[in-house]
Structure formats: structure tokens, C-alpha cells
Amino acid sequence: MKIQRITYLSLGTNRGDKFNNLQDAINLIAEEIGNVVDIASIYETTSWGFVSDNFYNTCIKVSTYLPPEELILRLLKIEKELGRIRKEGNEYSDRLIDLDILLFDDEIIFSKNLIVPHPRMLERKFALAPLAEIANTLIHPIEKKQIGICLKNCSDTSKISIIHTKLKRPISIAEKYNYIAIEGNIGAGKTTLANMMSDEFNAKIVLERFADNPFLPKFYKDEERYAFPLEMSFLADRYQQLSDDLAQFDLFKNFIVSDYYIFKSLIFAQVTLQNDEYKLYRKMFDLMYKEIVKPDLYVYLYQNTERLLQNIQKRGRAYEQNIEAAYLEKIHDGYTNFIRTQQNLNILVIDVSELDFVTNKEDYKRILQQIKSHS
Structure with a gap:
């Protein structure tokens, strides 16, 4: 029997039809990765690290049988399928869709292609706020504090607001x-x-x-x-x-x-x-x-x-x-x-x-x- 794991994914977009970008990504994640168990609200935030249009961000809880190394490859494939073209270098830029692994069970992973928990999630309100909505009492495996506490301690002062249009959870x-x-x-x-x-x-x-x-x-x-x-x-x-x-x-x-x-x-x-x-x-x-x-x-x-x-x-x-x-x-x-x-x-x-x-x-x-x- 395969082992079922829980991962929390961050989704963001600031180009085109932002709501549909998120929904399309969630639908593909359900097809390619696993059962989407829960979806946070959509949070509108200012761009982080550069000046651009506001972002729509959310977080989803996914049950998957994929190991983390395969998971990140599938996420990159979904980004590409949805039209994202990754640029060279680490500069922030507009994007049709951005998919990141925030947490994978309670594992701590440091590899060439993947670091989990996401190394900058504690600095970003747009990642912590939707995560706290669906996993408030979950313990950050390095910080050893609940996600809700991590959000309160976050130094990010960016403006953030909830979009009341709800994303639809695919039924497996x-x-x-x-x-x-x-x-x-x-x-x-x-x-x-x-x-x-x-x-x-x-x-x-x-x-x-x-x-x-x-x-x-x-x-x-x-x-x-x-x-x-x-x-x-x-x-x-x-x-x-x-x-x-x-x-x-x-x-x-x-x-x-x-x-x-x-x-x-x-x-x-x-x-x-x-x-x-x-x-x-x-x-x-x-x-x-x-x-x-x-x-x-x-x-x-x-x-x-x-x-x-x-x-x-x-x-x-x-x-x-x-x-x-x-x-x-x-x-x-x-x-x-x-x-x-x-x-x-x-x-x-x-x-x-x-x-x-x-x-x-x-x-x-x-x-x-x-x-x-x-x-």
C-alpha cells in the first residue's frame, strides 16, 4: 500500500484572469498530484520584492502519494502547462502562476532542487495568511511554533485583503x-x-x-x-x-x-x-x-x-x-x-x-x- 502524505502548497498569480489562473492550477493539481483536501480564501496582496500589479494568493492542502522530489517536478510541469515561462536568475517578476511547496508533512528537506519548509515563508504574509486559515495550529517543523503564531510574528507589513469569490475544490x-x-x-x-x-x-x-x-x-x-x-x-x-x-x-x-x-x-x-x-x-x-x-x-x-x-x-x-x-x-x-x-x-x-x-x-x-x- 502506498503511503499518503500531506503537503501545503502556495499559489500566486498577477497576470491575466487571476481567479481562473488559480482555479486552473487547482484542477491540474487534483489531476496530477493528489486529492485537494482544503482551499484557503483568495488573498489580494501587493507585489512582494518588485513593483507590479497586485497578486491573488491562496494555499491548498493536498493529500498525495508522490515523494517531494517528484512533487516539485509535477508542479513545475503544471506551471509550464498554464503558460508560465521562468526567467533566468532570482529576480522577482510578474507571473501567470507560481506554485511553491510550503510544507511536506513535518519533514525538513535540503536538496539541490528543493528546500522544505519553504525558506522564505515566515517572511511573507501572502504565504502565511492563507496557510494559517486552513492550518492555524500546525507546527512549523523548524520554528517549532504554530502557523498562527508565525503569522502574528511576521514582520511583513504588506497590505493584504480577502477576495470573497470562492475557489472550487475538485472532488476526487x-x-x-x-x-x-x-x-x-x-x-x-x-x-x-x-x-x-x-x-x-x-x-x-x-x-x-x-x-x-x-x-x-x-x-x-x-x-x-x-x-x-x-x-x-x-x-x-x-x-x-x-x-x-x-x-x-x-x-x-x-x-x-x-x-x-x-x-x-x-x-x-x-x-x-x-x-x-x-x-x-x-x-x-x-x-x-x-x-x-x-x-x-x-x-x-x-x-x-x-x-x-x-x-x-x-x-x-x-x-x-x-x-x-x-x-x-x-x-x-x-x-x-x-x-x-x-x-x-x-x-x-x-x-x-x-x-x-x-x-x-x-x-x-x-x-x-x-x-x-x-x-
């Missing part, structure tokens, strides 16, 4: 949802995406245990003979796994991602079973389905049949190599019917046919944005 996926189920056809990439999201958000992951099913290789060789024992064993295993794994976690405090939802059992059974077998299977399914925790969000990854066949061939599971396009299309039709008829399930369909979210970070971010913005 892990805050918005307790449990996300990711579904899709065979080879759609659901397990890969679930693993990536679990790593990104340090979430509990629940993966289907298909590899342990002894009937699966036999089914692909003789579908008619092994369809019923295969589907019944899958149903029992999925029910047991979801019941056990979801029961171990407080869904109001933990983020869970799974690469399947138990309803896939019914979808595959509709395709593979004879009518009399399906009727018996449906009775068992309905009893189990009532007891299963429903996901806050059900994500269906749509992948066209050609790409599915390519992915199946690429991952090289021997028992899957004879899967035909017609079978995949029947599975997709089953999912389509399921999605169309569900009234009480929060469903998001994402077309990933033209996306490569494994190797292309922008494609991955696009998927996360769709999940985050879905209501």
Missing part, C-alpha cells in the same frame, strides 16, 4: 464513489483499467478469479457439454468472492474497484445455456443477486469486435484463441440488453475502441475524467 473519484464495478466484453481491458485505477487511488481491488476455474478450458473445447457447470461454478465463485471481499470493508470509508459485477453471470448464461438450464440457473441467480452490494457506478467499456479479437490474441491465453467474432457479438448484445433494462443502477458506457489507455496517459486521463464528471 475516491471521494465521489465508494465502489466502482468495471465491465466489458472479453478482451475489453476491464482488468487492466481496474488495476490502473487501484494503483492510482490506492483502492482495494476485487479481480475475477477466472484463471482458477477448471471448466473454462473445457468449455472452449466443448461448449454444449460444459456450459452449465461452467456458469454455475462462476456464479458461485463470484457470489462468494464479492460477499467476502465487500463485507471486509466499510463502504463509507474505503474505495473499491472490481473488474466484474455479478450480473455478468446472467449475461454469459443467456448466451451459453439451453432454455431449461437457463431457467434453473436464473432461479439460483435471483436468490444470490438480492444479497450482493450494488456498485455506486457501473462502467461498461465498449470495444469493437475487431479490437477485442486483437486483444485476445495479444494476451495469448491458449483456451481463448478459438473464440469467434459471433460469440463476442452475442456477449455484447447481452450487455446492451442489460444496460437498457437497468433502472436502479448508475451506468456509464465508455467507448474505448479508439483509445490506448495502457500506453497513452492522455487516453487514461480522458477515461478518469468521464468517470469523475458522470452524475
